Amino acid sequence: MNRIIIFLVVCFVASANAYIWATTQVDSQGIAVNTITGKGAWCWFADPRAVYYENQSGTIRSTYIGYIDVHGNIKATQIDHLTNKTSEVLIRSWFQPDDHNNPTFIVLPDERVMIFYSRHTDEPCFYYRISRKPGDISTLCKEIRLETADNTTYPSPFILSDDPDHIYLCWRGIGWHPTIARLTMPDKEDKVRFDWGPYQILQSQEGGRGVRPYAKYMSNGKDKIYLAYTTTHPDNQSVNYIYFNYIDINTYELKDIKGQKLAEVGSGILHNVEATADYRKSYPDAVAEDSPYRNWLWEISVTDEEKPVIAVVRISEDKSSHEYYHVRWTGTEWRKTFLSHAGGHFHQTPDLEKCYSGGMAIDKADPSIIYGSVPVEGKHGLVYELKKFTVTSEGTVAFTEQLTYDSPKNNIRPFVITNEGKNPQMVWMNGDYYDWIVSSARPGYPTAIHTNIHIPSGEINPDNGLLYQHPEDVVSPGDLKVIDIPKSDKFTIIATVAVDHDAYYGEILKTDAFAYGLKEGEQSKPYIKMGNSEIISSNILANSDAWKMQNRGTGGHWYAPVKPESFQLAITYEDGVLRTYIDGLIDQHAEIKELSLSEVVSGGFKGVIQNIRIYNRSLSQDEINMITIISP
Structure with missing residues (x-):
């Protein structure tokens, strides 16, 4: 050898100074910018990619943030706000180096943290790990594989108070479509199993052929799982509708925003959607966006169940122009509010994934606020910076505020963490981006994860x-x-x-x-x-x-x-x-x-x-x- x-x-003194400089920047304008990790990325369809959890007894108050790096390491950082301590954990090494594979989190009834992850639609299973101790992901148990019949990606887990003894898991699965299943809670060996499903939620098609919908999910925490989804990938269709439904977990019925039944999930009869005038006429309240663009969605909010919100980007026919919209249900219609021009695709590779916008996030406490990544001319040239947009109840933009300034690298794919109505905890990617997967053609996504959260550091x-x-x-x-x-x-x-x-x-x-x-x-x-x-x-x-x-x-x-x-x-x-x-x-x-x-x-x-x-x-x-x- x-x-x-x-x-x-x-x-060490010089190294410590360099370390502090690398992890904290405080601009004279905008928000504080701290570095969680120098190597991390995520897609925006697997959520929650980050969560905040605080228990009533006061023994747990932590933020958990997950990501994957270009070496195939799935990782997470826990910021313990009680002990003022930060821990970065290796969840899984040697995984498919693809940003679609970021982990997602759920806190179990016993307050242990469960982490799901899967490969990008090329393996019929999920993986998960559960913390040994409540609230502490530095104590993860062994990895467990959960087998499925179809390939998986984008796990989104929920626990609902009307059925507190189960986990509901949504993902892209059967036929590349939105899929749902009910899982048992972990047993003494931390194993879970499917006891209802998996079932395909709906069927999307164009011209009689099956296509590939993209879905975002959110629950009301009680009895409903809401989903907004596209007809297909916007690269593949110049007019791409966005639909909004929910699943009632007491009846397993798929319904539109007004409660009209569209189908019963698991019955074998699927609700068929299509980007056509006929579908729009038959189900007007199920279509949230039908403008003649390559529409895509970034996030949904049901903080106000009477008036849910969708963060939407309209992409031009040639994919060169992206525009951000705040789409809100008023009680009678889906109202669209223009927020900002968003440039084109944000990354450095021309003629690849041209529908990749800088990204949007909805404020978890106030869905009238949208955070967007937009190109801004600064001292380093045209760089994607974060902006905050506030929409009035009448559907106009009341305020626009820039949050990051003169960044050397792009700030993209923001996410706002739920933290009980306190000041928003934000996380986002920063850096160069070439592709969603590492290959001989391109180096993938060598980005960092930034935040406005204070990152504790001891002596x-x-x-x-x-x-x-x-x-x-x-x-x-x-x-x-x-x-x-x-x-x-x-x-x-x-x-x-x-x-x-x-x-x-x-x-x-x-x-x-x-x-x-x-x-x-x-x-x-x-x-x-x-x-x-x-x-x-x-x-x-x-x-x-x-x-x-x-x-x-x-x-x-x-x-x-x-x-x-x-x-x-x-x-x-x-x-x-x-x-x-x-x-x-x-x-x-x-x-x-x-x-x-x-x-x-x-x-x-x-x-x-x-x-x-x-x-x-x-x-x-x-x-x-x-x-x-x-x-x-």
Whole structure:
């Protein structure tokens, strides 16, 4: 194996300053801009991509934000507003690197957080993980696969008070159409099953042929799931209607806004929609937008069930002109209010996905407010900035306010998080964007996730509690390193590890309390071992960079996992909780009582381990990420 020489940068003060600069910008105008992650993206049809949850007892008050990066890592950040702590979690490594695959969240009745994700319409299943502890996604249980008969994408889960013992899941499934099913609550092994459905909700067609509707969902939290959807993808049809219906979960009837029954979901008889004058005449209240454009939708709101709102973009025949509209039901009609010209497609690749607007989001507390991404001339040229539009009850625009200024990169696909009527928590993508999937043709979506939410950061002192430092490399298995330290019931071990790709397994660290290594097999997963007990990670130690060498598309392939040349390993223990980190992301969580450390042996595998640091305290995730590794 070629030895990889990696050096540890120890000028932590300079690094800390650089880190703070990178994560927080406060403009003289507009809103505060903070960076949640430098690598993350999402589509806008799988929701909620972010949620805020606060319980009545006051023990949980957190925001959860999910995303996927170009290496196929599905990740999430939890901002705990009670402890003033931020945690970034690796939900799943080595996934299809496609921004349609962002995770979605639901808080279960026992207050544990359930996370759904799936591939982009090329695999008949969902995946999910559930937190072990209420409100804490840093404690995720193992990944579970939920089989379906048809390929899936865009999971949107709901729990309704009229049926609190079930989860309702909506997605694009059967025949590429809106699909719904009812799931049982997780059992003792966290398994769920379908006990009603899956069922196709409706049938969209054009000229007698089936097409591909795009749907957004929202519930009233009680007995209805509302959905707005298109006839098809706007790329494929120059006149694309937008429809608005709801499903009554007590009767399973699909109805229009006035309550007229359109069909019974699961009966085998589907309601057929079509972008025609005949359909419009037969079901006038089911059609929310029938203007002669390539219409697309971004979000819906039923905060006011009597007057729901849809964020709509009208796209011209040649796809070069996009315009944002606030569409609201007045009680008698769907009223359209023009908000702004939105440019054309926002991304850097010409002649690809030209219906991709910068994006819109509805204020969850006040649906008269829309946030939009629009091109603005600034000191860096024409860049997409965020603006706030306020619509009056009469349907006019009362105020327009720019929120971000002079951004070096585009601000796109905003989302507003529900947070009980407080100041809006906003999240959005920022950066370059070339395609929704990584391929040999384009690098995908190398964007960051920004927010106006304050991101807590504790004191960073990477020398505090340092018991041992050994920057030189240890070549194993021949050069074992035994490290004796004062016995401690709190500790952190950090090291840079390079495992031989031809022998990608073995025991990396062994202590007098536990061992850490990689399982032998086709998909090497990290493990923690204590005596005869073994905890295996849900994540393989690899990424999806092989997609960079493949043709663009969703063909259902799982390309070979790419093993990293090296990775940063961190293991912490405090208050009965052992955590492992891979390149700064939380991977494993184990509750182990009365663990103490006095000896560490490194080098029980074929490879190199270096930059070993051992502390008598549990370092924060920020501190772990500040131990910067530079590869020459």
